[in-house]
Amino acid sequence: MVAEETQSSPSIGLNDAYSVKTPEDNRKLYAKWAATYESEFVDKAKYRYPRAIAEVFNDEVLVEDVANVVDVGTGTGLTGMYLTALRPTLTVDGIDISPEMLDQARGKRRQDGQLVYRLLLERDLTHEVLSINAPYDALISSGTFTHGHLGPEAIDNLIPLVRQGGWIVIGVNNEHFVARGFEDKLKELVTEAIISDLRVKRINVYEEGSDHRGDQARVLIFKRK
Ligand SMILES: C[S@@+](CC[C@H](N)C(=O)[O-])C[C@H]1O[C@@H](n2cnc3c(N)ncnc32)[C@H](O)[C@@H]1O
Secondary structure, eight states: OOOOOOTTOOOOOHHHHHHOOSHHHHHHHHHHHTTTIIIIIIHHHTBOHHHHHHHHHHHHSOGGGOSEEEEETOTTSHHHHHHHHHSTTOEEEEEESOHHHHHHHHTOBOTTSSBSEEEEEEOOTTSOOOOTTOSEEEEEEEEEESTTSOOGGGHHHHGGGEEEEEEEEEEEEHHHHHHTTHHHHHHHHHHTTSEEEEEEEEEESBOTTOTTTTOEEEEEEEEEO
């Protein structure tokens, strides 16, 4: 599934991303990876996750419900870029642990030339998260609920970022979903009447022709009650 990497080929890839364990590991990994994340990983691996999440958001979330969105695990800003291509009037903020990834996102522009992100915040999403612009109408996330990154418990930190009745659309790596018990976490949140309108979709993470074609993610779509 994952390309072999040798010492003579020090490029960063999925092996490295799936080997991290702590927020500090993530900070270090993405500091090294930020400059080449799109050219060496997204483009070469044909990674379609940010675009696919933006499309699910656009299909599932009512246009009239949402004027502002927070993109958590912003990375280099591809999710915001695709989302604003579909919904040009949205205001989008981003939150990520890596200042180097956020620096890449800072330069992203919409199709009309405006910046994709209004505000970019460096925060660790394994803890309670503060944003001066919260609560948002909606939250979106691509590629950040995966091995060694965010587990189901981080959902508790995200819910307060969204207003009551607001939407949450989160991609979760398929194996991580099963291994870390996301289903039980979601059942608990529904039972405790913290979330409602839950549905789960599946998307392909990579385009046809990618070595990783077949890898899927679940997309959790729900509302804060
Ligand atoms: C695989 S990248 C995905 C980036 C982007 N959403 C995309 O799909 O291209 C994962 C991102 O999660 C961020 N991240 C990892 N752990 C985090 C944490 N504890 N708090 C906030 N962001 C974190 C990383 O810095 C990185 O930008």
